[in-house]
Amino acid sequence: MDFAFSAEEEAFRADLRAFLDEELPEWWRGMFVDDERAIPLTREICRKLAERGWLTMAWPPEHGGSGASPWMQTIVREEMWAREEPRGPQYMNLNYIGPLIMRFGTADQQARFLPPMARGEVIWCQGFSEPDAGSDLAALRTAADDRGDHFVVNGQKIWTSYADAPADWCLLLVRTDPGAPKHDGISVLMVDMASSGIRVRPIGTMAGPHEFNEVFLDDVVVPRANLLGEQNRGWEVIVTGLTFERVGIARYARAGALLERLVEHANATGLAADPRVRQQLADLRARYEAARVLAYRAVSQQAAGEVPTVEASIARMHATLLEQDVGHVGLELLGPVGLLRADDTRAALRGEVPRQWVRNVPTTVAAGTLEVQKDIVAQRGLGLPRPR
Ligand SMILES: Cc1cc2nc3c(=O)[nH]c(=O)nc-3n(C[C@H](O)[C@H](O)[C@H](O)COP(=O)(O)OP(=O)(O)OC[C@H]3O[C@@H](n4cnc5c(N)ncnc54)[C@H](O)[C@@H]3O)c2cc1C
Incomplete structure (x- = not known):
């Protein structure tokens, strides 16, 4: 190997x-x-x-x-x-x-x-989460009424990144069988964001523009030709999609790039001689390597045609926690100038550390929270029962 x-x-x-x-x-x-x-x-x-x-x-x-x-x-x-x-x-x-x-x-x-x-x-966006369906995604309520050659969709999505970019298309999760057990009555529609009845409202947060939006759907007509996979069997599509999403982002790479800059900074300022700083940087390097190799494992399984759900969650847990810790250590190393924003001429490392830190707060929430990743490992990796 x-x-x-x-x-x-x-x-x-x-x-x-x-x-x-x-x-x-x-x-x-x-x-x-x-x-x-x-x-x-x-x-x-x-x-x-x-x-x-x-x-x-x-x-x-x-x-x-x-x-x-x-x-x-x-x-x-x-x-x-x-x-x-x-x-x-x-x-x-x-x-x-x-x-x-x-x-x-x-x-x-x-x-x-x-x-x-x-x-x-x-540009596509991802219309999964709803006000009452986040970690428990299968609780989603946005309804698609089957009218033969088309569906009529009513409901609301939230946290839809880039919907205001504006997105051209949305991969939308809808409930097509309200009477079925919650994981069974879901379908996936590919929805033209220019359709009549769609309203996008950006949500302003510290994460910056485009990250979060609400999407309201009011009698939106979606042709049956835009149904992805089988009707009412959308859960399998979602699980595969979320797995590919988790494998697809090389989060460790940004952490690694910032770590390199912190090492340069430690060398340039003499901090590199401080035993505690050396320990912190070495610890991050070791975890960066682990996160990278865990990601490669999931990539190689996906390349072989598998859906590496457990491996993707394990890799994601390591990568996101690493990202957060590079942000924490970075702020500690840089001291007060590390808090300055990029547009301040005194900002250290172009203000990248505070930006990383802020961006990292939601890192363990997007694409399923840290607890959800652990749940996947517990259920699918260890064979423990589904949570109540
Ligand atoms: C940066 C970012 C971008 C996003 N982009 C999109 C997007 O483009 N499209 C989209 O559809 N969604 C998007 N989301 C939403 C994201 O998928 C949800 O925020 C996430 O799934 C959590 O759902 P929630 O916010 O409703 O929190 P909740 O599900 O209410 O969770 C609240 C807390 O309870 C914990 N919890 C919940 N259930 C359990 C359990 N069974 N066991 C243990 N702990 C539990 C959670 O881990 C969390 O800490 C985005 C989120 C972020 C942060």
Whole structure:
């Protein structure tokens, strides 16, 4: 077993870094900043990545990909996440919405939805959570009434990231059989966000713009042709989607990039001689390596056609806790200047540490909380019963 990347893969990583150095302007700080240039820039980056065949490189050629190895795709994920995800919301298309359509979609759906993703032209959002359905997602109540060739949807979603980007499409979870046990009556619809009856209301929080929205659906007509997978069997689609989502984000990469900067800072300021600082940095490095290898395990299982639900949750637990701790240690190391925002000329490390810290508060909530990840491991990994 060799965990090293090949010379070809390393050369690709170098090309990708050079591309990002060239394309990312000084002001780029990720998507969730009050800067109207951010989302348009991510669209431009996706278009350019697509031109080079780098956007969906591990997708099969028939779906607009280059058929590259999952490890090339892993390099893309790592380099993107280390640079605050310059693909913007479209990372979701590539990591899991596209792969879900490949797995559960009809040939017609694949032909309609995948090529625009591969060209970097569309933003999708994820309409799962509701005011009373978060960790207990199967409690969702948004209803889709079956009218033969179409459904009529009524309900509300919440925390829908990028709905205001604006998103073009939504992967929407709906209840199609209110009488069935709660995990059985759910379906997945692909909904055009320009449909009549959809209203998006942004929720302003410390996480920044675009992160959270409410989406209200009022008599929204969705053609049956947009049903993904079997009607009332949507839970399997969701579990697969959430697994691919958890595998798809190389969260350890951003933690690793920040750790490198903290090491540089410790060396430059003499803090590196402090035994406590050395212990903290070494501990983070060890945990970074563990998180990376755990992620690779899940990637290799997904590449073999499996749905590594337990492994993805384990990898995510390690990666998100690592991210949080890099933020904590960073603030401690930098001291008061570490609290200054990026726009203050005295800010240390371009204000990246406080930004990381704030972004990390919700890290163990998104895509299922830390407790939910543990529940998955308890239930599916250890065979313990489903929680009451
Ligand atoms: C940054 C971010 C982006 C998001 N983007 C989206 C998005 O694009 N689309 C979308 O649909 N949703 C999105 N979400 C919502 C996210 O999926 C939910 O917030 C999450 O699933 C938790 O649900 P909740 O907020 O309702 O909390 P709750 O489910 O109410 O949980 C509250 C607390 O109780 C704990 N808890 C609940 N049940 C159990 C249990 N059985 N055992 C132990 N502890 C339990 C939880 O772990 C948590 O600590 C996003 C969230 C964040 C933070």
